[in-house]
Amino acid sequence: MDRNKHPIINTAYQLVPATGSLLRTLGTVFMHSFRKRETVSYPEESVYLPPRYRGRIILTRDPDGEERCVACNLCAVACPVDCISLQKAEQDDGRWYPEFFRINFSRCIFCGMCEEACPTSAIQLTPDFEMGEYDRQQLVYEKEDLLIDGPGKDHDYHFYKVAGMAIGGKDKGQAKDEEAPEDVRTLLP
Amino acid sequence: MAIIHVDGQAYEVNGADNLLQACLSLGLDIPYFCWHPAMGSVGACRQCAVRQYKDADDDQGMLVMSCMTPAKDQTRIDIEDEEARTFRASVVEWLMINHPHDCPVCEEGGHCHLQDMTVMTGHDRRRYRFSKRTRRNQNLGPFIGHEMNRCITCYRCVRFYNDYAGGTDLGAFGSKDNVYFGRYEEGTLESPFAGNLTEVCPTGVFTDKSHAAHYTRKWDLQFAPSICHQCAMGCNISPGERGGSLRRIENRYHGDVNGYFLCDRGRFGYGYVNRSDRPKVPEWRAQLDQTPTHLEVDAALDHITDALRHARRVIGIGSPRASLESNHQLRELVGDKHFSTGIEAQEQACLERMNHLQRTAGLPTPTPREIERHDAILILGEDPVQSAGRLGLNLRQAALARRETMGEKLDVPTWDAEALKTLGQDSYHPLHIAWPTTTELDSVAIRHSLAPEEIARLGFAVAHIIDPSAPAVDRLDTATRETAQQIADDLMAAERPLVVSGGTLTSEAILEAAGNIAKALSMHAKQAGLVLIRREANSTGLALMGGQPLDWALDELAQGNADALVVLENDLYQRLPAKQVDAALARADIRIVLDHQRTPTTDKASILLPAASFAETSGTLVNLEGRAQRFFQVFEPAYLRPEARLHASWHWLHSLAVSLRGEPPKAIHLDQATQACAEAYSSLAGMAQAAPGADHRIAGLPLAREPHRYSGRTAMRAHLNVNEPRPPQDPDTPFAHSMEGYSGFDRPRQQVPFAWAPGWNSPQAWNKFTDEVGGHLRGGDPGVRLIQPAPGHQGHYHQPVQSAEGTNALRALILPRLFGGEETSSLAAPIQQRTEQPSVILSADDAQRLALKTGDRVNIGEGTTLPVYVQPDWPTGWAGLPAGLVAGVLQGATLTLSAGDKP
C-alpha cells in the first residue's frame, strides 16, 4: 500500500510512536525526581573539583620553604596569550628568583601550558576558580598574590638539588649525583 | 669552484673551503662546535661527522670530520647517512654526560648553541645514570660571568682569546677529561676583547655579567639594527631592550666592518642609557642656583621660542657624538654663520686634514675586513686598540696572516687553524707602531717609542726613503734614520702595505707625514691603503658637514657677540679648559642644552631638553672609513614610562625652528630629516642611501623588532593599566614595535635587528644571513661610503716639521683609553669598574729632574692627584696622562706637576 497516497494513515503511523516517546520522556523525568541530586546549590554549597582542575595559578615553594621559581621565563614564553611577565633577579648566594611576577588573569585562558613548561614545579594551577572581580585591574596578580607557603601538588621536587649551580648551602659537588669539584692542578689520572 | 655531491645532490661550492663551511654556506645543517667562521677548524669536538665516499664506486665510505675535510671537486658525502647521524647524536650525548641541569638558570638559555645542536641531533633523553663531574668558577671581573660546569671542551674560548685576540691570561688547564678553561688565578680578564667570549663560547660558561644583572632571554628582547656610539669604528650592534631599559649589546654581523666581534667598550658601555639620573622631562630655571621647574613639551617649546625671539644672536654648538640629522637641524635653527661643530679647533683641523687626505693622498681606505689582507703595516702615532677598539683586532689579524702566506706555499688551507699556527710560530707580517708607550699590539709588532714630533719626523723620513722626491728630514739622528729605513724596506717589500694614523695626538704634522708616505706608496703603484682613526662616533661626519670649531663659539660668546646658546649633546667641559667654557657661558643669557646625560654643561643650562639616546631614536653616523650608517630606534621610551618626554634631538630642534618661524606645529620624520641633511651638504649627499626608508617592506611586511616568541605582551604593562594601549607606531623607520612583521632569513635583507632562524637561536644564526659563512650579508652589508679618493688627484708633499727645541716645560700627552677615555661609556657602571688605576707617565730624566719616582703622587690641575709611573723609554719632556681623566686638558698643554699627598 502506498502510504503517501493516504495521508491520514501516514499520520497515524507517525503519531503512535511519537506519543510513546513522549510518555517515556515524561516517565524518565518523573523518575529523576527520586534520584540523587547532581546540581549543587553553589555558592551555599561548595563544589568538588579534582586536584588537576585548571584554575587560579599559584607559585609554590620548595620543600625547604624557599621560593621555587627561578625566573627562567619558560612559563611566560609557553603562555599562548602572553599574560605572564616576570623579571629575573639574583640573591646574594647566586639563587635566581623573580623580582616581580605578574599574571594578567583577565587574559589567562587557564590552559595550563605554563605549568607544563615549568622546570621547577613552581607554577601550578589549582582547583579554584572563584576569581570574579568588578574591576578588571584587580585581575592583575603580582607575586604577593601568587606565592603560597607550601609545595602545592608536587611535594618533593627541589630544582637546586639537581642543578649544577652552587647556591648558599649547596656547594658545587653537593647536588644529586655529583662528584666533588675537580682539582685542575693535578695531572694524575 | 668545485662540485660536491651531498646526499646525492650536486652543488657548486668554493673549493678552498672545508666541507662544513661549504655545506653551511649552501644552507645545509651540520651540527658543529669547535669550528668558527673567523677562526677556522681544529677538529676538536667531533660533532660535524659526515660519511665521505672515495669515488663513485665506493659504497662503504667512512666517517670524516667535515670541518677538517677540504671541499675538493667531486667530493661525495652523505650528511643524512644513518651511521653519521648516530655518531653525531652520540657525540652530543657524550658531551651531555657531565652537563649540569642548568638551562633554567643559565644565561645562555634561549640563545645557546649547545641547546640548538642537542635539538638538531635529536638527543632528548638522559641515559647515563652515574655521577657528574663538577668544577669551580672564577670571578673574571665586571664583564664576564663564569660557570665552568657547562663547558664542553671545544677550545673555542682559548683559541679566540689567545690566538685571535692576543690575550695571555686565559688558558686551558689540566689533562684528559679534566680540562679547565680559566685564568691561572681568579681576576679580571685583561683582554679588551674578552666580551666576545660570551658569543664565541657555544655554551653558558662565559656570559655577559652586565646582562645577567637585569637578565632577559633573547626571545624577550626588542632589537633594532644599531651602530655603536662609543668610538669611530662604527661597529654594527643589536641592542636588546625590555621594560624600557637596554639589557645587552650583541654583535650584529657586518661583513666589512666588525664581522663577528666587538670591543668591550662597545659591548659593556651601554649603561648610560639606563641611568636613573638622566633628564627625562624639560627643565627650566631662571637662576643657576634655583631648583629646576619641570615643563611639558609645549610649555618648554614656548619658553624657548620666547627667549630666542628676544636674543640678539644665537650660537649653536653641535656634537660629534650626535647624529648628522640632529646636527643639521641645529644648523638650520641657528643658521650656517652661527653654527659650531662643538669640536676643539686643533682636533677639528686634524679631522678636516684626515678627510682631505682620504680623498687626495692617492690611497684608498680599506674596510676593516680588507685591513686583514694587508701584509705590512705602519701605525703612526696611534694606539688603535685604545682609540678604535675593534680596529686593533683587524690589525692583529693582518700581522697574523703571515701564517696564511706561508701556508699557501705548502698548500695548507686557510681554515686549518692549528696547522697554520704551528707553521707560523712567531712570524708575523711586519707591523710597526710609532707610539710612546706599550700597546695591546706589541706582542706582534715592532714598537718605536717616540715623542709626537719625532713620530712625525720618522714618518716624513720613511716617505723620503720610499720616494726620494718627498722632502727629506734634516738633522735626523742615526737611530731614527735606521728605523725609517727598516720601515720603508718592510713597506716596499710588501704587496699591500698599509699606513694607519689618526687624530689621537691631534698633530697635523703626524697626519701630513702619514699623507706623505701614502702618496709615496701610491707612486709605486702598490695596492696600499690608508686608514685614519677619528675619535668619536660621528667625528668624520661632522668634519664633512663643517662648521666653526668650538673655540670660535666660545670666543663669540665671551666677546659678547652673541647672547644665546643652543648646545646639542655635548659636554663642553670635556673639550676645553673649564675657565674658557665658564667665561663663555657666563655671557650667554639663554643657555639651551639638549642631552641624554647630565653633564657639567647641562648643569649650566637655563633650559634643558631631554634628548633621546641612541637606543631611543634613529639617525646617521659616519665612521672612520667614511661609511655613513644608520642606527634605528630600539624602543619607544614613553610606552613603559609614560611620564618620560624623551625625543630625538632632531625632533626637538625642528619643532623649535617651526615654532620660531611662528608656523603651526608639524612633525618631521626621520626620512625627511635625513633627506634635508643629504641635500644641504654635497659631501653628505650619499647618506640618504645608507639604509632603507620608512616605507621599506619585505614581502609586504614591515620588519619585526621582536622575535616571534616575545612573551608577556599582555602582562608587562598591566600594572600600569590592564587595558593595553596599541603598541607604539613608528612612522620613522621600516620596523614595527612588535613581533608582527618579517623576521625571517630566507629573503635577503640588509637591516637585521636580531639573527634568528629555525633551529638556530644563538649568534651562529648569522650563517643563515650571509652569502657564504663569514662572507657578506646576502642583502648587502649596510652603509655607504661617503669619502672616495678623488680620481687623478695629485696630492702634494708636505714639508717635515723641525725637531722641537728643548724646553724645560712638561707637556701633556693624552693617551687614549678604551675604558674610561670616552665620555658616555664612562658613565656605565661596568666600564667604571673595569677602568684601570690611572697614572702619569714620565721619562727617567724628567722624573729625576722633578725628584719623583714610580709610585709618588703628583697633582695635576685642580684636585686630580695621580701616582707617577716612570717608563724608561718614554720621551723626555712629556707627561703621559690618561684620556678622560682631567677634563679640558688639551694635547700638548703645558703642565706643572706638584708633589701630591702621600697615598
Ligand code: SF4
Ligand atoms: S617556568 Fe617556573 S621557574 Fe620558570 S619562570 Fe615560570 S614559574 Fe618560574
Ligand code: SF4
Ligand atoms: S649552556 Fe646551554 S645547554 Fe647548557 S645549561 Fe646553559 S643553556 Fe642549557
Ligand code: SF4
Ligand atoms: S669554555 Fe666554552 S668555549 Fe671554552 S672550551 Fe668550554 S665550551 Fe668551549
Ligand code: SF4
Ligand atoms: S670598536 Fe668602537 S665602535 Fe666598535 S664596539 Fe668598540 S667602541 Fe664600539
Ligand code: FES
Ligand atoms: S666542528 Fe668539526 S670537529 Fe668540531
